[in-house]
């Protein structure tokens with residue numbers, strides 16, 4: 001079967017076969033812009049900005065698929081990075097609330113979705129995933145400014 005026709009099984013996804021989140025990530029791709037490497041994970045700004053400030057935090061050292069499998073020191077470091085990233089996003093975007101989601105249903109490599117939530121957002125009071133919302137993209141300058149502001153904010157939180 002040609003590579004492009006093969007849909008990975010759940011076992012292959014758990015095993016990290018062709019995992020797109022393993023190893024060095026491009027600075028920019030269709031999904032994300034690199035913001036900064038933190039202690040054990042890297043923070044990215046999502047290209048899809050349906051929720052202003054939406055970011056991903058991806059676990060870096062190896063292919064891991066469940067928070068419960070991490071040794072205590074790595075678990076602590078990952079959560080520390082999550083708090084630091086959340087504080088930076090709160091500082092930059094002044095949201096009314098923050099959502100932190102660790103799902104991995106389509107690709108189980110450990111990563112968090114960080115969604116700043118606003119009283120004015122289209123899913124206020126509900127999960128972000130409730131119903132379809134069109135992808136929202138910005139122009140290059142706006143992404144660049146957001147990345148720079150988040151980077152600057154990260155320096156103020158340890």
Ligand SMILES: [Zn+2]
Nearest residue numbers: 019022063109
């Ligand atoms: Zn992986």
